[in-house]
Amino acid sequence: MNKYLSRKNLIIFSIGIILLGTLILLPMSYRPIPITIEATTPLDKSTQNSVMINPQIQFNKSILASDISIASSPDENWTINQVDKQTISLSHKKYLYLNTKYVLTIKYLDQVVSIYTFSTAPGQTDPRFLQQVQDKMDAQYPLMGETPRFTQGYSLVYSAPLTLEITILDSKITPSDIILQAKAWVTQNGLAPDSHQYKIAQPATKK
Amino acid sequence: MANLTKSELVRNFGTPFGVLELVSQLIRHPKDDYELGSGDSKVVFTNREVKALVDDFQRNNLLGDKILDLENPSNYRPLYNSILLFANKQKESSIPDRETRENILRAYQTHLEEVDQKTTNPKVEINAYNESVRRAQKYWQTKNLLDSRVAQALEPLTRSGSASSGYIRQMQNSLIAELSPALHNIDTTDPVKAQAQTKALLDQAVANSPTWRALQNTLVAEGQDVDHITTNLSTLLNNERFSKSDTDENLESLANINKQHGLTPTQAKDELQNTINSWQKETGVGRDNPNSLGNDLVKSLHSATIDALESPSLSDRFIKKDPFEVRALRNAITPELIKKYNLTQVDQDRLIEAALNHPSTGTYFARITNGLEPSAGDLPDILGLRPASLVSHIAKNSGVDPLIVTLTRSGYSGEQLASQLLKSGYSPSDIKSQLDNLQKYLGENHGLIDSVYKSRLAYDQAVLKIKTALSPQNIPIIRNVYGAVTSVRESISTAYNGFLNNHRTIAFFLSSDHRLASWGGWISKIATNKNLPQWLKTGLTWYKNGGYSYEGFIGSAKTHFRIKFGNWLVKQGAKIGGEKLAGKFLAWVGAGLVAGSLSGGASFAIQAGLWVMQQAKRAPEAIKNADVIAGWVLKNIAGLAMLMGIAGPTILGAIIGFSVALVSFFLIGFSLPLWGVLMIGTALGALLGYLYSQAGAIAGWASTALGSAGALVSAWWAGFVNSVGATISSIATTSIVVAVGGITLSMSLGNDAIITSKIETGTIGASVVCDISGTTTNNPVANAAQCIYKALTDCKLNPLMIGGISSPKWQCVIAALKPFEGAVSQLETSQFTDGWPTTEKHLQCVGLAAASAGPGFPQVNACMYASYKVEGYKYLVGCPNMQSGDLFIMGVDECGDKTVGHIGVVINPDAGGQKFTCVDANATGPGIVRPDSGTSGCFYAKSLISGCLRKK
Structure with a gap:
């Protein structure tokens, strides 16, 4: 051999x-048994859904919400919450767009599990738009509800985003004192004094 | 002469005010003798002795600052000792022993501690009060919802016309009575469970309802669609909105009420009286000293409460307007004070307003009462007037430099003014241009400026007079006013808490409300009677040609009128004859009116009924064409019909009263002119209406008996009308309609509203009157938007869901919006599509905008108005020179299927810098219409809008 x-x-x-x-x-x-989606609310490919709906997805086996990721079109900031061992819900800070088809790619450990779609209903009122307007108001004119403000020494309005225009009504008080008072008022309302600019209104058409 | 007793000392000196009262009287009336105590223990201070006492105070340094701080026992003690010493020295008696004195002082200190405890923590009481109000309001919401749901369920039956109105009414009452208890058994600890229980219990209640079974049998016999009506009721009762609104404290409140469901109004009133009595007992206000301010306050509180209880619109008058406090404060400023300080009505109002509203009031009064000058900012703040704001307002609105506005108001001559301005760097041409602008603005806004100047003048006068009134020598009086404020706040808080938290009280509302059965069907039948136009025409023609005039009985002031009319009634009673029933009755009513002892509800109703008749009398004079009048009444019948649901007993009373008046008519042998009889009928009607509303307090059967009597009288009345003939019937029917309108109006608006509000021709008969006289704009679109908000809110349809336009309340909206062409139909045709997450469809923002703009305004997605051609309007990018009545548009840049933007109506385009105010719908929740004021109202920054639609 x-x-x-x-x-x-x-x-x-x-x-x-x-x-x-x-x-x-x-x-x-x-x-291993592959992970799949057993049920969704709203139903896959459903239409006429509310812009406020929080979709729920039930998987065929136990998962952790932290293992799930979502890619969506249009883009939406989804928060994934664990409902029970097999179910997650998707919440969102903004109302969804009206009359829009949402395509959600569901991934488990970065592997695509399924594509889930649903559409929102059309309507004449647009909560998401109104929400955005309010956000802008809050960001640019956070004290708009408190203006115009009148005190004995000055009056105050918004002349531009984050800009307060002050009209001095008491000539004995100096502009710097007035601005200090205005800043104190802004602070009282829970904002940093430097969050705003302060302008003293000038007399009109002065030469 | 016996010594002063311990109790007398406590009675007279037991409070700082007692001491102050004595001292101030001694100081103010040094020439008078002063009596202390009574009976055997009475002490008389002679003029000489008074002087000696004052000297004694001064020697011991007991006047001045210390007298102002008597709450501090260390200050009080020497003064007390001094008075006691003095008093007993006058009686040649010894001072009470140490122990007695200590006891007295201790009692006083305890009293002070109690007062402190009650007054230094008002927040707790206010919270408790607010909680009570909230619970009461929640209760009413639920109760009204159930009532309206049942009414809606029976609507098909009413519409079909196959069942009599009496039958429907009976069914409705019985159903509500049977279903209500089911709500009371709900477990309120778990809202989710409560919702499910609500559904289950109502289903069960419907299934077990004998009324419903009887109704079904009847419907079957009549060939009605039973299934449809049953489904309708079931669906309505189980509606998601209903169950959702019935959770938490709302149900808890109902559960509490159920425990005492059977309480009568009299028992509820007794309970209230007990509350007041116990409050009196606890606080000592109103006792012992018959001249004390507290006594008046108690009387005022009591009578205002009873007035409120007697009014069907109790929730409005009692809960929202706080009549007690204002009334008691008015009493606190006594005629003596007014005379002494020559206080005008404005002065008094300012004091009351200051006391009621301003947060620094307490500080202000405290400062004054401690002998300090008020700070410079206090008075303008308290009086709500700021001189500087006038300059600012004019400068802002005219575009003129504030410096120039200020200088023109400083009394400078033209030359001085020019000199000042040139020094300030203005060129001559600028000065001229600025002054021209100012003059133009002042000319255009003369009314406004004038009123502001007058306010300023009033302010100056008020400051002067109140400063005088508040000078140190008048401190005791001011303290009394402030003391009254504290006492009243405390008393109201206690009374409100006792009253509203008491389930028996709420049960009284409940039982009263049950009796306020809907008479809508009855009035609708009148309204739809084909003979009505002819009746009205005949009646108004007769009236135009010389009806009885009762000029002289109506005065501008209600008191004047009341006394005049009361005397007139007494006179008519005497004419009839003292022995005859009608004569006695008239005399009694008249005397009651003169003395003001008739119940508030009854006298209000009488006045209001006559007021409406007076309006009706003027109508034909103003409008010659009887057809127009007839048409007007007919159009407003809808509003009357809606109101029937509010004031059923009064209407029944009006019918009975009117019928009784006609009996009187025969008794007196036609000696009274017909219109006089009609007036008496109205008065008696109101009175009997009131009696009817109280009938349930006597016994359950009384209510039924009166109801039956009402039906009999109605039948008798119909026969009578037929037999007497067209002329009488037309007048009578008109009078009933008018009187009923007036009475219901008075009951729903309350006395103050009926006397003072501006009621326009187009809205008479409706419960909601949109008075736009106080608004800042004359633009019709802006006015319409404001009135739509008011109408929907006051008619309880804000937010407006689709069910609202088919509910009985919609008639209220229709009546209120009559002056605005197309508003109602635009609201009704709003798309009511969903954007918000709700199962119930609701008004859209474009619906509100279109309703404000009027007929023909198209309703499309808001952002599309930028490119959509709207007849008579132009779209302006950025909305330059924004104006009131512009329709602002948002979201044009993103416009598409996915973003539809937003629209609303501009009210004040210049609310300060970038801010404008508006009225809009659906911005903060489904169907919600927002007003143009308040922190939750509609306002935006101009930079955030895309543009606006403006009328060409």
């Missing part, structure tokens, strides 16, 4: 082959 094909070597080789095969084939023989 060839010295390489000695019985001993053959046995060792065979054992090696068996071990190797086992190592390769054993994992292949274990077939």
Whole structure:
């Protein structure tokens, strides 16, 4: 016999082959149940949904919300919440767009599980737009509801975003004192005094 | 002569005010003798003794600052000792022993502590009061909802006309009575459970309702669509909105009420009286000293409360307007004070307003009463007038430099003014241009400026007079006023808490409300009677040609009128003859009116009924064409019909009263002119209406008996009308309609409203009157928007959901919006599509805008107006020179299927810098219409809008 094909070597080789095969084939023989979506609210491909709806997705097995990620079109800032072992809900800070088809790509551990779509209803009132307007008001004119403000020494209005225009009504008080008073008022309303600019109104058409 | 007793000392000196009262009297009336105590223990201070006492105070340094701080026992003690010593020295008696004196002082200190405890923590009481009001309001919301749901359910039956109005009414009452208790058994600890229970219990109640079964049998017999009506009721009762609104404290409140469901109005009133009595007992106000201010306050509180109880619109008058406090404060400024300080009505109002409203009032009075001058800012703040704001207002609105406005108001001559301005760097041409602008603005705004100047004048006068009134020598009086404020606040808080938290009280509302059965069907039948136009025409023609005039009985002041009319009634009673029932009755009513002892509700109703008749009398004079009048009344019948649901008992009373008046008519042998009889009928009607409303207090059967009597009288009345003939019937029917309108109007608006509000021809008969006289704009679109908000809110349809336009309340909106052509139909045709997440459709922003703009204004997605051609309007990018009545548009840049923008009506385009105010719908929640004022009102920055639609 060839010295390489000695019985001993053959046995060792065979054992090696068996071990190797086992190592390769054993994992292949274990077939995990793939993760799938069992149910959704609203239903997949449904229409006429409310712009306020928080979709719920039920999977076929236990998952952790932190393992799920969502890519959506149009883009939306979804927050993923765990409802129970198999179910998550998707919440959003803004109302959804009216009359819009949302396409959500659901991923589990960065692997695409499913594409889920639904559409919102059309309407004459646009809550999301109104929400955005209010956000702008809050950001640019946070004290608009408190203006115009009149005190004995000055009056104050918004002349531009984050800009308060002050008219001095008491000539005995200096502009710098008035601005200090205005800043104190802004602080009283829970904002940083430097969050606004302060302008003293000038007399009109003065030459 | 016996010594002063302990109780007498406590009585007279037991409070700082007692001491102050004595001292101030001694000081103010040094020439008079002064009596202390009574009976055997009476002490008389002679003029000489008084002087000695004052000297004694001064020697011991007991006047001045210390007298102002008597709440501090260390200050009080020497004064007390001094008075006691003096008093007993006059009687040649010894001072009470130490123990007695200590006891007296201790009692006083305890009293002070109690007062402190009650007055230093008003927040707790205010919170409790607010909580009570909130609960009461929640209760009413739920109760009204149930009533309206049942009414809606029976609407098909009413519309079909197959059942009599009496039958429908009976069914409605019975159903409400049977279904209400179900609501009371709901577990309120868990809102979710409560919702489910609400549904289940109402279903069960419907299933077990004998009334409903009887109704079904009748409907089957009549061939009606029973299934449809049953489904209708079931759906309405189980509506999601209903169950959602019935959670939490709302249901808790109902559950509490249920425990005492059967309480009569009399028992509720007794309970209230007990509350007041116990308050008197606890606080000592009104006791012992018959001349004390507290006594008047108690009387005022009591009578105002009873007035409020007798009014069907109790929730408005009682809860919202706080009549007690104002009334008691008015009493606090006594005739003596007014005379002494020559206080005008404005002065008094300012004092009351200051006391009621201003947060620094307490500080202000405290400062005054401690002998300090008020700070410079106090008075303008308290009086609500700021001189500087006038300059600012004119400068802002005219575009003229504030410096120039100020200088022109400083009394400078033209030369001085020019010199000042040139020094300030103005060129001559600028000065001329600025002054021209100012003159133009003042000319155009003469009314406004004039009123502001007058306000300023009033302010100056008020400051002067109040400063005089508040001078140190008048401190005791001011203290009395302030003391009254504190006492009243305390008393009101206690009374409100006792009253509103008491389930029996609320049960009284409940039982009263049950009796306020809907008479809508009855009035509708009159309204739709084909003979009515002819009756009205005949009656008005007769009236135009010389009806009885009762000029002289109506005065501008209600008191004047009341006394005049009361005397007149007494006279007519005497004419009839003292032995005859009608004569006695008239004399009694008249005397009651003169003395003012008739109940508030009854006298209000009488006045209001006559007021409306007076309006009706003027109408034909102003409008010669009887057809127009007839048409007007007919158009307003809808509003009357709606109101029937509010004042059923009064209407029944009016019918009975009117019928009784006609009996009187025969009794007196036609000696009274017909219109006089009609007036008496109105008066008696109101009175009997009141009696009817109280009938349930006597016994359950009384209510039924009066109801039956009402039906009999109605039948008798119909026969009578047929037999007497067209002329009498036409006048009578007109009178009933008018009187009923007046009475219901008075009941729904309250006395003050009927006397003072401006009621326009187009809105008479409706419960909601849009008075736009006080608004800042004359633009019709802006006015319409403001009135739509008011109409929807006052008619309880804000937010406006789609169900609202088919509810009985919609008639109220229709009547109120009559002056605005197309407003109602535009609201009705709003798309009511969903954008907000709700299952119920609702008014859209474009619906509100279109309703304000009037007929023909198209309703499209808001942002599309930028490119959509609207007849008579132009779109302006950025909305330059924004004006009142412009329709602002938002979201044009993003406009499309996914973003539809927003629209609303500009009210004040210049609310300060970038800010403008507006009226809009649907911006903060489904169907909500926002007003143009308040922190939750409609306002935006001009930079945030895309543009606006403006009338060409």
